[in-house]
Amino acid sequence: MSGGAGEGARRVGRPRADQLRPDSGRPPREELLYAAAELFTVQGYAATTTRAVAERAGMRQATMYHYFGGKEELLAELLESTVSPSLVLARRLLTQEDRPAAERLWELCRSDVLLLCGGPYNLGALYLLPEVGGSRFAPFRLMRLELKDAYRTLLDGTDVGAELSGDRAGLALRNDLVFGLIEGVMLIHRADPARPVAAFAQATADAALRVAGVRRPASPWPASP
Template sequence: MTSAGPGRPRHQQPSRPGATAREEILDAAAELFTTQGFASTSTRSIADAVGIRQSSLYHHFKTKDDILEDLLEGTVSGGLTFARAVAALPAGPLEAEGPAGSRLHAVAVYDGTQLCNARWNLGVLYHLPEVRSTRFARFLNDRQELRHLYGELGGGLSATAAGPDGGDLTFRLVESLIYLRADGAVGPESPLQAADAGLILCGLGRELPAIRAASRSLIDRLA
């Protein structure tokens, strides 16, 4: 996407993170969507927060939905890319990849870290009524694929045959970090704690030290 050309001057010097006007628009929108609400935020207010004309914003994004779509995609893209890489690893000897649950734990830690460390807590927008429409099918499909990969990696990890799916349970625990963050209740260890909780509830508490070590090794190798 080309940057704003002649006739689209800034009102002020750039003051937001981002190498391009497009990135500054995304940052401003992320702040406004998460602090004022999506419905209450206008494209004019986003442009004002960046210091550009509203017409310049439309040079990069045609609608407010386009901005929201890019922001939502950003919340799952990193975790999904990492989960795909982990799921694609060839099956190897147990001692090579660590005990059962190591791959699931690695994905949970990595994904949870992405959610907790993002500049804005955009996961709170997942359940907007607007996001349920087919307009956001790309994001919804990617999030569903990520959830499916959690399920694949957690296959067979439930403590009992009648117990919950270990992967889906861990996925839900990781996404709970979004709401803990909204309450100011997350810290540097929160992603690890969510991953640990998922594996403990799958009955793998005794193996947790070895799972953690193998998980860390996978993240160092693939991230």
């Protein structure tokens, strides 16, 4: 949103529209994450029971507890899956000091949007749940904070960082605007889910740099696969 608690978290892809079954080919743990992603975002976290998750995954509730301790554990892994791949990329980009910081920031923005909008459900909306303030979600909050700090470090390396040298508050504000735009794309994407995600991600990355005031070359940067 890594080498931290969430690095092993897997991104949840598209569940089947009909009742999920144990013979779908997915491991039971992953099947439960698919089911939880659907139910938490469609009918709501508070309204979803562990029994409902287990039944949607095609297993008994008792079996579910072999893999997850409850709803909080399911939610925590889903949340971490929305940040972990971007954090891995951010750490790598921070080491690539031979590349312009603006180009690396653009790549991080684009990749983050692809992650947030690439699945069928709005997992980003789960960030707003009051439960996320609890101690069980501290690893997720730390991962998200590290990702946001990586954005700030890359922004600091651009021409904007040079212009705002000594103005930490000004740089923090611009970073808040960029990070807020990236995390808020789910609302825009939800309004038109048929919009091609790759083009949407590239346009959002362009917009993020403009919001920050970062100057970039006239020719577009190549989009990484």
